[in-house]
Amino acid sequence: MIKVEVTYHALLREQAGCTTESVRTQARTLAGLYEECAQRHQLTLKPEHMKVARNDRFADWSTAVVDEDRIGFIPPVAGG
Amino acid sequence: MFALSDHGIDQHPLCQALQDDESGALVVFEGHVRLFNDGRTVLRLEYEAAPELAANEFARIEAEAVARFAIRAVRCVHRVGTLEIGDKAVWIAVLAAHRGPAFEACRYVIDELKSRLPIWKKEHYADGDSGWINLP
Numbered sequence: 387m388i389k390v391e392v393t394y395h396a397l398l399r400e401q402a403g404c405t406t407e408s409v410r411t412q413a414r415t416l417a418g419l420y421e422e423c424a425q426r427h428q429l430t431l432k433p434e435h436m437k438v439a440r441n442d443r444f445a446d447w448s449t450a451v452v453d454e455d456r457i458g459f460i461p462p463v464a465g466g
Numbered sequence: 467m468f469a470l471s472d473h474g475i476d477q478h479p480l481c482q483a484l485q486d487d488e489s490g491a492l493v494v495f496e497g498h499v500r501l502f503n504d505g506r507t508v509l510r511l512e513y514e515a516a517p518e519l520a521a522n523e524f525a526r527i528e529a530e531a532v533a534r535f536a537i538r539a540v541r542c543v544h545r546v547g548t549l550e551i552g553d554k555a556v557w558i559a560v561l562a563a564h565r566g567p568a569f570e571a572c573r574y575v576i577d578e579l580k581s582r583l584p585i586w587k588k589e590h591y592a593d594g595d596s597g598w599i600n601l602p
Binding site for chain 2: 393395396397399431432435437439442443444458460461462463464465466
């Protein structure tokens with residue numbers, strides 16, 4: 387079991403009801419972590435429509451989750 | 467250089483800080499909040515961002531622009547918070563010795579910014595509805 391900090395943005399923040407949370411997880415990858423969080427908060431976005439960040443850099447969904455990681459789930463962006 | 471701002475973007479001091487005797491061209495792009503989007507009347511909008519991730523990703527875009535085009539500097543400020551119609555949402559400046567690379571790099575930076583920076587926009591419409599932009 388590891389502990390990570392998860393940040394939700396935009397629609398995901400509204401659906402989760404929080405901006406950040408500390409999560410204890412047995413997930414091995416970022417994809418597995420999102421699956422857990424999506425189930426717990428009933429998040430509607432699918433990973434194929436999103437990106438994910440690990441420690442403030444974009445990462446692949448297949449990247450391993452490590453204890454103390456800061457993970458951000460990134461809905462479709464709309465800057466500019 | 468990239469910054470997020472929760473208040474209005476004043477380009478005068480930003481441009482003054484860009485003085486460079488070897489640059490003959492300064493190209494600035496401003497994105498403004500529009501009254502209409504997809505046929506709907508917009509009242510106001512909200513931007514939010516992932517600050518550290520946005521700064522890191524902008525640094526990559528800036529490095530790409532410097533590698534591709536003969537430019538000397540890139541500056542960008544993006545708003546967060548609540549914006550009204552006509553407000554500046556984003557300000558990008560590119561300095562170069564000549565205008566060609568400055569125009570091309572400015573176009574490159576805004577296009578990449580729009581598709582890559584972790585910034586989200588929620589529009590509030592005149593009919594009372596609201597929604598996040600670019601959802602699938």
